[in-house]
Amino acid sequence: MKKIDLTSSEIGMLWTQYVQNSMTVQILSYLLATVEDEEIKAVVTYALEIARDVTSDTRSFFKEEGLPIPKGFTEEDVEVNAPKLFLDPFILMFLESIGKAGAAAHAVSLAVSSRKDVRDLFTKSATNTMKLYNMSVDTGLAKGLYVRPPQIDVQDEVEYVExxxxxxxxxxxxxxxxxxxxxxxxxxxxxxxxxxxxxxxxxxxxxxxxxxxxxxxxxxxxxxxxxxxxxxxxxxxxxxxxxxxxxxxxxxxxxxxxxxxxxxxxxxxxxxxxxxxxxxxxxxxxxxxxxxxxxxxxxxxxxxxxxxxxxxxxxxxxxxxxxxxxxxxx
CATH class of the missing domain: 1.20.1260.10 (Ferritin, core subunit, four-helix bundle)
Known part of the structure; x- marks a missing residue:
């Protein structure tokens, strides 16, 4: 069977995911080294696993297609042994944010992809980041750290704009x-x-x-x-x-x-x-x-x-x- 070349959309999304996830790996590596709460640490560990997998998987596509591999970010861009900069409540809030943003980004990447192996990658990544979001929210709720949206009273009946x-x-x-x-x-x-x-x-x-x-x-x-x-x-x-x-x-x-x-x-x-x-x-x-x-x-x-x-x-x-x-x- 003839090999199907990547489309411009697929190359663009793979590039974006590689660069952004290689950056996320460095940030999460530092947060993992400084987080103190064991339950929050478990969420950081899972988030880091996702970012590393996406970086590795997208890199494989570039290698297999003979395309230049982006430089992205490496261990040179972080000092994991630096003193703690962000407290644990922020770390959990940050994880919630990247889970939410990641699920949306991978869904968009999936929507503009044609090749099955590329779609499989973004489907898996979207599913994993949704799980990350749920883990971070559940942990935040259990610890009283999750910031809920406002609760309001609404009208009793359906109304129309007049x-x-x-x-x-x-x-x-x-x-x-x-x-x-x-x-x-x-x-x-x-x-x-x-x-x-x-x-x-x-x-x-x-x-x-x-x-x-x-x-x-x-x-x-x-x-x-x-x-x-x-x-x-x-x-x-x-x-x-x-x-x-x-x-x-x-x-x-x-x-x-x-x-x-x-x-x-x-x-x-x-x-x-x-x-x-x-x-x-x-x-x-x-x-x-x-x-x-x-x-x-x-x-x-x-x-x-x-x-x-x-x-x-x-x-x-x-x-x-x-x-x-x-x-x-x-």
């Missing part, structure tokens, strides 16, 4: 449950982003990167407040994760390249979250908030990309051959 007032940014109605989902999740992700920026800012030796991380911390804090204030306007108190989850250690843990790349991934995820929330929200003031805050993230991400490029840290995804250049050479 006029444009429902969408008005001026006569603000109470929030519906779909809008609540996105406000809560964006508070949660910004809280995680704030803690990550705090840890990165105090452990880098670069003043430029320290300044960049401090700026990211302030953006995350500002966005969390915007969303929390919207909830409070509807008399809903936002459940807030603890912010005191970073130790006072200043010893370097991760390479500057890894930290900057990780922030680029978080910024892209943030923009995607805001875009989804904007589409799902039916109050125009919410839509405008998501759109203007998304612009702020985009500008921040662009500055981060500039730092990556100037330092030669931004690895290029595989791309199509430049036929014009080939003609020039011939």
């Amino acid at each position: 006029g444009k007032k429902y969408f008005s940014p001026f006569n603000k109605r109470v929030l519906n449950t779909v809008e609540l989902i996105h406000l809560f999740e964006n508070i949660k992700t910004n809280s995680i982003g704030e803690m990550i920026c705090t840890g990165f800012a105090q452990t880098t030796k670069s003043k430029k990167i320290q300044s960049y991380m401090e700026r990211g911390k302030q953006i995350s804090r500002k966005h969390s407040k915007v969303f929390a204030d919207i909830l409070m306007d509807s008399d809903i108190r936002p459940p807030m994760p603890s912010s005191g989850c970073v130790t006072n250690s200043t010893s370097p843990v991760f390479s500057d390249r890894l930290m900057m790349f990780f922030k680029s991934v978080l910024s892209a995820a943030g923009q995607g979250n805001y875009s989804t929330a904007s589409t799902a929200s039916m109050r125009y003031d919410l839509v405008l908030n998501y759109q203007r805050l998304s612009v702020e993230i985009a500008l921040y991400a662009q500055d981060g990309a500039d730092i990556l490029m100037k330092n030669g840290w931004l690895e290029e995804p595989p791309q199509a051959l430049d036929r014009k250049e080939l003609r020039k050479k011939s």
Whole structure:
């Protein structure tokens, strides 16, 4: 049987999963070395196993297809013996986040793949990351660390929108449950982003990167407040994760390249979250908030990309051959 070549979508997704999971391996290796709670350690161990498997499996595809293997990230990008930087409650929250993000990312990768062996890989990875998410939530609930979404009373009967007032940014109605989902999740992700920026800012030796991380911390804090204030306007108190989850250690843990790349991934995820929330929200003031805050993230991400490029840290995804250049050479 003739071998079927990988499509551009498959190559792109395999590349993305390799680079991001090779980074995740380094982060989780450090968290495993510093976590203290045995039950949380079991979740970290499983998460690390998933990331290593995905890195190994995607690397095999590149080797078998004769494609350049991405550099990604290695043990050189982490100091696993560094003092503890993040407390165990943050580690569990982080695991919940990557389980959720991983399941979504692998599902998208599956949806654009054609070859059965590639689909099998992403199906397995999506299933494993769903299990990771459930493990982290179950552990958080058992330990009283899981931050639940708000609980509210809803109307007794089905209702229909009767006029444009429902969408008005001026006569603000109470929030519906779909809008609540996105406000809560964006508070949660910004809280995680704030803690990550705090840890990165105090452990880098670069003043430029320290300044960049401090700026990211302030953006995350500002966005969390915007969303929390919207909830409070509807008399809903936002459940807030603890912010005191970073130790006072200043010893370097991760390479500057890894930290900057990780922030680029978080910024892209943030923009995607805001875009989804904007589409799902039916109050125009919410839509405008998501759109203007998304612009702020985009500008921040662009500055981060500039730092990556100037330092030669931004690895290029595989791309199509430049036929014009080939003609020039011939």
